[in-house]
Amino acid sequence: MNIIKLSPRQEQIIKLVKENEPITSEKLASKLNVTRAALRPDLAVLTMTNILEAKPKVGYIYSQKPSYSLVYDYIRNIKVQDIMSKPVVVDENTTVYDAIVHLFLNDVGTLFIENNGVLTGAVSRKDFLKIAMGGTDMHKVPVGIIMTRMPNIVFVEKEDNAYLAAHKIMEHEVDSLPVVEKSYNGAKEILRIVGKVSKTNITRLFVKMGENS
């Protein structure tokens, strides 16, 4: 997958085709005062990039197909496992106060909650702020009481693409998603948390994509 920058002559050819389509290579060559042979590489580039379409016995037309987007392709090839980071996880029985301490010490926006190693919920800064405003005794209440509980947690898996994760983050208006591994205990699905993807991971990825490397 590579990129091409059009030359001034290629831009000129596109303009001529748009104005005169369908147009044969002979006519293009005469309008540009060059030989057909001289045009061949340019026309090859323009048809291979799907900018122009060559209709046999008719001539070149400007392609109506949206040109294949590398950006799209590039993004769809990035997987959750390429950008995920380590989740901060506490047990359901942790007090709200201790959970907030964990949040600050690890400098994260969301804590994930487990019970016996199984993902059961999540709590965000926003949830904690609400509780802190409400006058709850944070030293007594366990985080399991205030968390958002499964099945109301949106998650992704390692093999999902980063686009899907970003889409879920926006759609469900959350800051962070747990990355899970599924297993089964009989018919029961069990989720274990193996990572997280947050708006921070997406922003970091965006910066990486924009770097001149």
Added chain:
Amino acid sequence: MNIIKLSPRQEQIIKLVKENEPITSEKLASKLNVTRAALRPDLAVLTMTNILEAKPKVGYIYSQKPSYSLVYDYIRNIKVQDIMSKPVVVDENTTVYDAIVHLFLNDVGTLFIENNGVLTGAVSRKDFLKIAMGGTDMHKVPVGIIMTRMPNIVFVEKEDNAYLAAHKIMEHEVDSLPVVEKSYNGAKEILRIVGKVSKTNITRLFVKMGENS
């Protein structure tokens, strides 16, 4: 700016050049059992995309130049004004309690603080949570006391590119940047807030880039 997907033959040419560089078009043609003329369009594409380099009288070599990246180019062309959203702004004298109410009612992560229409600071959910934990009387203390104050606020301008905004967000470990307009009162620089760019805006942009449109 358009994208090109290499054909199997082009991939094969690249492989041959890597293994045999420098290699002339005659040798390439004979290895591929085709005529030189038949190879011409492929070689045109490969040199125009900077994948191969044609050295006169030497042959083709695999280019050491990093190939020009559309992703990079695409990203660098997006401006802050294309992705910014409306900031939520309160006055310095607002109490911490009322400021938190504003935060929830507008469902944002950061409040920007003004004094007489001039940007003077910012407060995040994290700052508020710290205060809420600390037993401060939130109904009495004005937000101006707990905010991060200028000049410690990182900002961008509308014409800056989105990449710069994302880079500053990651570098300074903040969730949101104010977008400002500068004016001068004598020698004094005055900043007015006209927007904000957050990790949410970057994530939304990423989703848009990954959409099949």
